[in-house]
Amino acid sequence: MIAGAAVLVVAVGAAGFVLLDRGPDETIATVTAVESGDTLRVRLDGQERVLHLTNLAAPEGDECLAPEATAQLAGYAGIDSELRLDVEGTPAAEGDLTLAAFLPDGRLLSEVMAADGLGYLVIEEGDREYEWVVRAAQEDARFNAAGLFSTEVDCTIPGQVFSVSDRVEAATLVLEEESGAELLAAQRAELDALIEEAHALVDLMGTEQGGAVWDVLRASDRIGYAAQAQTAVATLELARGEVELVLNQEPTAAETDARD
Template identity: 35%
Template structure:
């Protein structure tokens, strides 16, 4: 015989359901008001794909009818506050990128976190006018605007961070408009050894940043890029890549070696491809949860060497 909650328990449960429904309705109302304020139905939101594809990394000239907004303050390496459409203060999150944490309540300050925040603050000084572009979704579940932000000189801030080595690619479908462009920008930053991609010299130990990095996670494409940021070849027998959300693990092949400054892409699902040393095939089944799935790289001793985001 099942034990019930009783009359009082039922009242509490119904109250909780009402509160959850009210919160959801308030969030939906906020997003709808935001869409109305932006007049998205009357605007050209997004660039012509041909123009975007032709643009050089970090540069471009978007249409004049993108949303104009003034910078209020920078929060961290990928989040800032803007004033626009009569709203004095709205948080905005850069789409498709993730910067190291500088003010996270539980993760603390990560390597290059303070430098990334300072770099963004230097780009986005209070009062500067930006143009904001939206992808499929206008805001996230926390009410933050999800934006591609353009400086007065036409450069896309998301892309500039990748080129400078102060952010990494992290895509959340369906907001994937510029993923290929972002790959090129991150590749350029890494090849130049900028920011978190700086390889420590022989004998420098850990250096200022992680030794082995999960360089990018493309949840929709089922591709995770691992980069060796050390000055030595890394023998990866016994290393594991873990999908935290689903608890799935991939163990690197015995004898696999990742050279200094080199990267390997671990593929799964429709992207499955096994052509070492450039790509490794995990499984033909989909692994990564599109709405968010942290990745961890664990060494043979069980130590988490890298995590993303």
């Protein structure tokens, strides 16, 4: 902890905001670049250093929401902004740093990124002082369906599952025989495509995956999403069978001519 600094925790929902009062021996770093949603370059004691935010990982590279996470961190800690670092003693003279960084208003940067759903908890070896704060913020993001937990972002796991589920009801409204063979055939094709997508989702849930969208899921989340995808498959296949039945009852052109 920074010498001479006091920590005040103010509960907000499930998570708390850690507010750090200024102390006489605080360590100030100036942001020089934002590399990802959990990593900054800072100027500390006249040196350029890489700073990893404590207890936080964020999507990176071509992962889902990686650009959004980087942009969000830049919004909180842009170039030339100052951060207060929680440093025990003198920081190592070389190499990357993994430290708690606080915004000028006293909020823990790892916490606000986790609360936005654009970062998530990782357990650090040794000092685990801020782990509970980041964990609580992550649970807030889960409850609020924010960021990596969003059902409205196509690349998240909840987004992929709910995208299929939301289309099931409309796709399974079986057209009446009077709708004609052409419309029924189009509905069958739509159901076939959706069934294939739902099957792929079921298979995906059964495989070991890595990356941010998977790391934030609990075991119970995986089980629940897999069950939801399997239910979608069963519902869609039943609807397809009904469409096929109606199509088979459609009179052929020859039969129609014969009736006329």
